[in-house]
Amino acid sequence: MHSQELAAGVFTFQTTSTWATGYCAQLRFTNTSGAALARWTVTFELAPGMRITSLSNGQWSAQGQVHLVTDQGWNGAVPVGGTASFSFCGHHTGTVSAPFNYTLNSEPVGTTPPPPPPPSDLQAPSVVQGLNVVSKTAQSIELAWQAASDNVGVTGYEVFQNSAAAAVATPSGTSVSVGGLQPGTSYVFTVKARDAAGNRSAASAPLTVSTEPLAAPKRMVGYFVSWGIYQRQFYAKNLDTTGTAAKLTHLNYAFGRVVNGRCDVAAGNPEADYTWHHTAAMSVDGVADNGQPLRGNLNQLKKLKAKYPHLKVLISLGGAEWSTGFSDAVSTADKRRVFVQSCIDAYIRGNLPAGAGVASGIFDGIDVDWEFPAVNWGGQPGRPEDTANFTEMMAEFRRQLDAVRPGLLLTMASGSSSEVFSKIQLSVLPTYLDFITVMTYDMHGGWDPTANFHAALYNQAANPSKARRDSTHEAIQGHLDAGVPPAKLVLGVPLYGRGWQGTQAGPTGDGLYQNTSGAAWGNWDVYSNSGMFDYYYIKNVLEPAGVKRRHPEAQVPYLYNPASGLWVSYDDPVSIGVKGQYINTRQLGGAMFWDLSSDDAQGSLVAAMKTALAP
Structure with missing residues (x-):
């Protein structure tokens, strides 16, 4: 005092x-x-x-x-x-x-002498140690270090970037986030400690660190089915009017058929592919077909590409019903060479029965949807040698596509069940492929006696079929564990639901996991009941008549009508958004949709995914 x-x-x-x-x-x-x-x-x-x-x-x-x-x-x-x-x-x-x-x-007061000045502090703080990276993004780097010591006390730090004389940051603590950086760029940082007297330590050991590169835009892959122009009256023009084409990055045209060891366009759906007459009202550009050699869906895809130059169009080979010809076609090296050459000649060079080169420039690559190598499924006998032959076929496709034009795409569709994807060499295939779409749907359907989710994001504790690992997450994780890079993995999303009829209410009254009388009659079924309902039909017709619930573990909605016994598993914009966030969090390559004709007139499901994946 x-x-x-x-x-x-x-x-x-x-x-x-x-x-x-x-x-x-x-x-x-x-x-x-x-x-x-x-x-x-x-x-x-x-x-x-x-x-x-x-x-x-x-x-x-x-x-x-x-x-x-x-x-x-x-x-x-x-x-x-x-x-x-x-x-x-x-x-x-x-x-x-x-x-x-x-x-x-x-x-x-008069003259009161000041007290003597305190002794001068000439001692600098100790050199900063332990400079390290805590986290980084494409435009920022967070640094941390150990506290320096001083005879009086450290009052702060100065962070220097590259060879700049001025500090880029002057934090009082032992961490800092440096922003405003360029993606994929290397920076050198040093840190000095300072005390209240203005003494500064020597610079720390330099730390060189690079920002993350800009993330590649997520892929939006949609399947456009050839037969949609018939009963459904779904044309390439609909992709334009719904805004879907602008949101997609890739469009897979389904399907090309493999017959007698070759891609045979005439044995597939030639009417829909290149002879169907589109009126002006059906046409992308409002111009009707007028007897030109190339008509049908392929001509409309050509017009769609002209309007949306960013859109990559691929021919998808096989599918659930047209995969029986693959096994023989790729059984030897000579057969593989001839088979691949026939596919490139038809779809890349565009040599169709309608004329040589008439379809040239429409397809930017080939999507292989062989369902499924080495598996007895869908009427095809699986052979053990399919596993190695499938890989060799992809290698041959890659070689011949690159010989035509580097940059042509090669993709494949993989199954969601480990019984299917374990039969292909997932650790090797990404070498030849641009990406792999996973059909993470149809995990349950009318072939099951009980109602269950056909495209759950996560499994559920009470799921009686849990041992089958019947969830999107488990299918994706299985592919990652097998060696597929996340960026080459595209998560499949159904734009349709699977339904059962005669579903018992069960103890909770919602029909989940309960016995049924089989597949329901879908909204396009005529001769047999498939249990398939388009999303737009579910939204407009089934939801108003039933009780919609959302499962907290599966992260998808389901619908039950206790009066009729109808139970439906499907995706809606909310669950699509959740799956989009899953794609972002897991740093996957994007999303795939089967099939585009099932979305509503506003393209709501595709739009929900685009919003979730947007940077």
């Missing part, structure tokens, strides 16, 4: 707390002037190395080392012998000393 008597009063200075670089104190005066004070004003000076950062119980201003404090009105009256006080906190460079050269209401 320091006291000093003046003509008008006695001042007492008392520190209330001190630390390495700071202090708090109280300054009190006693009125010994012989007359009561109605208001008061105090001035004083601080010793070098001391400064005030905050003050209470007074109005404070400063000019250099001279500080002026006036009362706040409520504490202005000081009777004879009474006291008034104010408190303040601030920084110091080593020693806290009493103020000097006081005045009270302009009454000078």
Whole structure:
């Protein structure tokens, strides 16, 4: 405590707390002037190395080392012998000393010598150690380091970027986030410690770190089916009017047929492919077919590409019904060479029965949808040698496509069941492929006696079929575990639902996992019940008549009509958005849709995924 008597009063200075670089104190005066004070004003000076950062119980201003404090009105009256006080906190460079050269209401003290200056701090802090990267993005890097030491105390740090003389950041703590950086660029950082006296340490050891490259845009892959122009009356034009074409990156045209060891366009659906007459109302550009050699879907795809140059169009070979010819076609090296050559000749060079080269330039690559190599499924006998032959076929496709034009795409569709994808060499196939779409749907359907999710994102604790690993997440993880890079993996999303009829309500009244009387009659079924419902039909017809629920584990909706016994598993914009976030979180390559004719007139499901995947 320091006291000093003046003509008008006695001042007492008392520190209330001190630390390495700071202090708090109280300054009190006693009125010994012989007359009561109605208001008061105090001035004083601080010793070098001391400064005030905050003050209470007074109005404070400063000019250099001279500080002026006036009362706040409520504490202005000081009777004879009474006291008034104010408190303040601030920084110091080593020693806290009493103020000097006081005045009270302009009454000078005379000459009061300042206290001796504190000893000079000439010692720099220690060199910063342990500079490391905490995290980084395409445009920022977060750094951290160990605290430096100092004889008085470290007050902050200076972070330097590359060879710049000025610090890019001056944090008080031992971490910082440096922003405004360029993607995929290397930077060198050093850090210096500083103390209150302005001493700086030598620079830390340099740390070289690169920002992340800009993430490639997520793929939006949609299947456009050739037969959609018939009963469904779904044309390439619909992809334009719904806004879907603008959102897609890739369009797979389904399907090309493999017959007698070759891609045989005439044995597939030639009417829909290149002879169907599109009226002006059906046509992408509003111009009707007029007897030209190339008509049908292929001509419309050509027009769609002209309107959307970013869109890559691929021919998809095989599918559920046209995969029986693959096994023989690729059974030897010579057969593989001839088979691949026939596919490239038909779809890449565009040599169709309608004319040589008429379809040239329409397809940007080939999608192989062999369902499924080495598996007895769909009427085809699986052979053990299909596993190796499938890989060799992809290698041959890659070789011949590159010979025609580097940049032509090669993709494949893989199954969701480990019984299927374990039969192909997933650790090798990505070498030849641009990406792999996973058909993460149809995991349950009318062939099952009980109602269950056909495209759940995650499995459920109460799922009686849980051992089958029947969820999107488990299918994707299985492909990742097998060696597929995440960026080459595209998650499949159904734009349709699977339904059962005669579903019992069960103990919870929602029909989930309950016995049924089989597949329901789908909205396009005529001769047999497939259990398939397009999303637009579910939204417009089935939802209003049933009770819609959302499963907290599966993360997908389901619908139950207790009156009719109809139970439907499907995706809606909400669950599509959740799957989109899953794609982002897992850093997958994008999303695939089967099939585009099942979305509503607004393209709501595709739009929901585009929103979720948008950067």
